[in-house]
Amino acid sequence: MDQDIFEITREPIDKAGLEQRLLTGAAGAIVTFDGVVRNQTKGRPVVSLQYEAYAPMAVKEMRRLGDEIRERWPEVDRIGIVHRFGELKISESSVVIVVTSPHRRVAFEACRFAIDRLKQTVPIWKKEIFEDGEVWVEGQLPD
Amino acid sequence: MDQDIFEITREPIDKAGLEQRLLTGAAGAIVTFDGVVRNQTKGRPVVSLQYEAYAPMAVKEMRRLGDEIRERWPEVDRIGIVHRFGELKISESSVVIVVTSPHRRVAFEACRFAIDRLKQTVPIWKKEIFEDGEVWVEGQLPD
Amino acid sequence: MKIKVLLFGSCREAVGSGEIDLELSDTAVAGDAWASTTQRFPSLGQFERSVLLAVNEEHASKETKLKDGDTVAIFPPVSGG
Amino acid sequence: MKIKVLLFGSCREAVGSGEIDLELSDTAVAGDAWASTTQRFPSLGQFERSVLLAVNEEHASKETKLKDGDTVAIFPPVSGG
Numbered sequence: 225m226d227q228d229i230f231e232i233t234r235e236p237i238d239k240a241g242l243e244q245r246l247l248t249g250a251a252g253a254i255v256t257f258d259g260v261v262r263n264q265t266k267g268r269p270v271v272s273l274q275y276e277a278y279a280p281m282a283v284k285e286m287r288r289l290g291d292e293i294r295e296r297w298p299e300v301d302r303i304g305i306v307h308r309f310g311e312l313k314i315s316e317s318s319v320v321i322v323v324t325s326p327h328r329r330v331a332f333e334a335c336r337f338a339i340d341r342l343k344q345t346v347p348i349w350k351k352e353i354f355e356d357g358e359v360w361v362e363g364q365l366p367d
Numbered sequence: 368m369d370q371d372i373f374e375i376t377r378e379p380i381d382k383a384g385l386e387q388r389l390l391t392g393a394a395g396a397i398v399t400f401d402g403v404v405r406n407q408t409k410g411r412p413v414v415s416l417q418y419e420a421y422a423p424m425a426v427k428e429m430r431r432l433g434d435e436i437r438e439r440w441p442e443v444d445r446i447g448i449v450h451r452f453g454e455l456k457i458s459e460s461s462v463v464i465v466v467t468s469p470h471r472r473v474a475f476e477a478c479r480f481a482i483d484r485l486k487q488t489v490p491i492w493k494k495e496i497f498e499d500g501e502v503w504v505e506g507q508l509p510d
Numbered sequence: 511m512k513i514k515v516l517l518f519g520s521c522r523e524a525v526g527s528g529e530i531d532l533e534l535s536d537t538a539v540a541g542d543a544w545a546s547t548t549q550r551f552p553s554l555g556q557f558e559r560s561v562l563l564a565v566n567e568e569h570a571s572k573e574t575k576l577k578d579g580d581t582v583a584i585f586p587p588v589s590g591g
Numbered sequence: 592m593k594i595k596v597l598l599f600g601s602c603r604e605a606v607g608s609g610e611i612d613l614e615l616s617d618t619a620v621a622g623d624a625w626a627s628t629t630q631r632f633p634s635l636g637q638f639e640r641s642v643l644l645a646v647n648e649e650h651a652s653k654e655t656k657l658k659d660g661d662t663v664a665i666f667p668p669v670s671g672g
Contacts, residue, residue, distance in 0.1 A: 240383045249406030249457050255478075256399040259672050262469060263392030275671065278599050278664055281648035282671075307671060314392050319672050326405055328482060335398075336475045339672060347645070347664070348671025349600030360601040363668030365641065402591050418590065421518050421583055424567035425590075450590060462591050482591060490564070490583070491590025492519030503520040506587030508560065 229304040230286035232279040232348075237306050237317045246302040246322050253328035255335040259319040261312050271353045275309040275318055278347040282307065285346045289338060293323070297334045300325050305338065307348055318350070372447040373429035375422045375491075380449050380460045389445040389465050396471035398478040402462040404455050414496045418452040418461055421490040425450065428489045432481060436466070440477045443468050448481065450491055461493070511536055511578035513543050518585035521561065524553040534576065540565055541572030543582040560586055592617055592659035594624055599666035602642065605634040615657065621646055622653030624663040641667055 229245060243254055261273050286305045293303055304322040312318055321338045325331040344364055351360050372388060386397055404416050429448045436446055447465040455461055464481045468474040486507065493504045513532045522528045525547070532546050540563045548554045554561075563570045564583040576582070594613045603609045606628070613627050621644045629635045635642075644651045645664040657663065 239386075243382075243401070247403065247458055251403055251458070252405035254399075254401040254403060256397075256401070257471065257475075258386070258397040258399070259471070260390065260394055260397060262395035276600055276603075277671070278597065278645070278648075278666065281645055281664065284648055315390055315394070328400065328402070328479075332400075332475065332479050336471075339471060343669070343672040345650075345669065346671050347599065347666060347669050349667065350670050351600075360604075360667070361670040363670035365668050419519055419522070420590070421516065421564070421567075421585065424564055424583065427567055486591040487588065488569075489590050490518065490585060490588050492586065493589050494519075503523075503586070504589040506589035508587050 228290050228302055230283050231306045232277050232282050233308055234310045237308055237320045239320050242304050242306055242320060243322050246304045246324055248301055250326060251301045251324035252326045253331040254324045255331040257321040257335050257339050258317050260317050261314050263314045265352055268354055271355055273312045274351040274353060276349045277309040281347050289341050293334045293338060297330045299330045300334050371433050371445055373426050374449045375420050375425050376451055377453045380451055380463045382463050385447050385449060385463060386465050389447045389467055391444055393469060394444045394467035395469045396474040397467045398474040400464040400478050400482050401460050403460050404457050406457045408495055411497055414498055416455050417494040417496060419492050420452040424490050432484050436477045436481060440473045442473045443477050513576060514581045515543055515547055516581060516583040520586050521557055521584050525551045538576045540570045540574040540582055557586060594657060595662045596624055596628055597664040601667050602638055602665050606632045619657045621651045621655040621657060621663055638667060
């Protein structure tokens with residue numbers, strides 16, 4: 225749909241603004257997933273996460289993901305996916321996914337599907353920065 | 368948990384503020400459900416929704432719902448539930464539920480459970496206002 | 511004993527008031543508050559099969575025992591969200 | 592033909608550069624771009640079993656045919672979110 229939103233950005237994600245841009249009178253439910261940087265991984269304190277994106281391909285893959293959602297859940301009203309890259313501190317948002325729908329079931333299912341799928345198909349990588357080192361997070365091989 | 372939030376309010380819900388109040392460094396996922404007033408019901412244009420709450424009991428039931436969530440999903444970090452009452456126009460939020468968790472699965476499941484359960488147990492009622500009439504929405508009988 | 515009755519939603523509307531006071535016998539249960547209110551406001555009768563009760567802000571059944579000063583709430587199935 | 596190779600994540604780090612240019616035969620496939628890059632940067636060899644390829648911003652396999660001016664991307668399994 226023309227009014228869906230798929231973006232890769234270096235700036236902090238404006239979650240409330242994104243939800244506002246997607247909201248129409250047809251929506252009765254807005255489900256938002258916000259992935260934020262956690263302060264530890266397996267007990268080891270995290271300083272920050274460094275995200276790297278293959279931006280033009282990432283936006284294409286997000287659009288494809290949007291198409292897949294609309295095919296599975298035609299009732300969805302609007303989809304928004306924004307992924308940030310660069311260095312993110314604790315509690316900063318790396319990705320925000322918003323799905324609106326007349327009813328809540330579809331919005332929940334589609335939003336959850338979107339983040340699961342994004343982690344498999346959208347070309348973005350992250351490195352965990354610890355006080356005494358750094359480690360690339362191992363991705364899942366696609367299905 | 369002491370820092371969970373359960374509120375009934377006549378004012379517009381400050382969703383971003385609520386999320387901010389609930390966010391700790393332990394969270395990796397924030398799942399937010401936002402119920403907004405839809406512009407129609409079964410094709411009939413809606414003017415507004417009128418919500419009425421038994422406020423002190425509603426807050427008690429929300430706390431109980433919070434306890435139930437923590438029992439089922441001990442991994443949950445924070446829970447916030449705010450329900451508004453009074454007359455709400457199209458696209459205004461009637462209820463916002465925020466669940467944060469280290470990982471996303473639990474946040475999705477607990478958030479969805481919370482809105483399903485709230486609709487069964489929390490003493491709030493709504494009336495749909497149409498251009499030419501008004502109708503109390505029939506609630507579900509509890510399990 | 512004295513009981514305060516609160517009414518909500520379509521039950522409130524049928525009665526035309528959100529709060530009434532009742533005088534009940536000392537062995538009264540929540541169902542007696544319901545029966546007494548329905549007697550005073552017959553329009554409530556339509557809710558006989560679906561009505562829910564709460565005593566002092568806790569879900570209750572018609573068998574729940576009352577004591578002086580209790581608050582009984584009468585309402586239809588909830589429809590928030 | 593001339594091919595542009597982009598590298599991301601740990602593959603980029605292993606090579607020490609995010610972009611290199613290759614000259615390949617006219618019948619080359621994406622796997623040839625991978626082989627040629629690995630030959631130049633043996634540290635890439637560690638990714639042999641997990642590496643993913645894209646051609647012109649679309650997921651591709653080692654068999655995907657190339658043409659002059661194509662962009663091949665080389666990267667490990669994605670880990671965004």
